[in-house]
Amino acid sequence: MSALVGNVGWMGWNTFLALVPLALARYLFGHRERPRWLLVTGGAAFVAFLPNAPYVLTDVLHLPRELSTAHGDHWLAAALVGQYLCLFAAGFTAYVLSLVRLERWLADHGVSRRTVLVVDLSLHALCAVGIVLGRVFRFNSWDLLTNPGGLLDLVRIPEPRTFAVLFVLFAILAGGATLARALPAIMNRAAKLG
Template identity: 75%
Template sequence: MSALVGNVGWMGWNLVLALVPLVLARFLFGHRPRPVWLLWTGGAVFVAFLPNAPYVLTDVLHLPYDMSAAHGSPWLAAALAAQYACFIGVGFVAYVLSLVRLERWLKAGGLSFRAVLAVDLSLHALCAFGILLGRVFRFNSWDLVTDPHGLVDVLTVPQPRTVAVLLVLFAALAGGAAVLRALPAVVDRAARSV
């Protein structure tokens, strides 16, 4: 039970960070026109915080330790699995909804499908990079401002393993987002066929 309760603090904080880009997307990329300076400033903050939403996927690394703390209790193991599933689900849905809001705004602004797709893929790549910086090198979004030299030092000599991790993260983000976007259409088609 202590693992279940102990997770509330760090999961809660990570969910707050995961929801920041969704709140920013709702504010910046809504129907009301925003001043250009606000779009640029807010857009930069949006991009800086966007990796926090899919970052929760990597928090599954804590699950095996928590499961070992369940000491064979099937009820506690099920509760922990449900806790992690909700936590990861909320974070990843916030990620996809943030992207969808941005994409709709870009399309409404006249960008072509290819341009929107390029933005989308670029954001997946940036988020994969941001997750790597956070999970492996332990940087935070605000380190872009508070410790830019530390970030530059980490980036000077990329290791082959780092590139492999980036590719896996990119594939997970792009693939997961594509699957999540396809679900409403699948459910809608299934409902119509019944």
């Protein structure tokens, strides 16, 4: 039981950070026009905070250790898994909704579908890098402003293993976002068949 309660603090914080890009997307890419300076600075903040949303998926690394503390208590184990699933769902939903909001805004402003796709793929790639910077090197979004030198110290040619991790993260983000977008239509078709 203490594991469930102990998770509330850090999971709450990670969920808050995951919702920041969604709040920025709703504000910046809404129906009202924003001044160019606000779109540029807000857009930079959006890109800097966007990796926080899918980052919560990497918190799965904590789950095996926490499940081992359940000591055969199946109810506690189920509650822990449920708690993690809620975290993952909140973060990834915020990620997909943020991207959808941006895509619609770009389309409404005459950006071609091909360019929107390039923006999408670029954001997936940047988020993969951001996740590695956060999970492995323990950087935060605000380190872009508060510790840019620390980030620049990391600029070097990555090892092949790092490329593999980045590719897997990119595939998870791109594939998961595509599936999440298609899910309502799939469920709608299934409901019509049933």
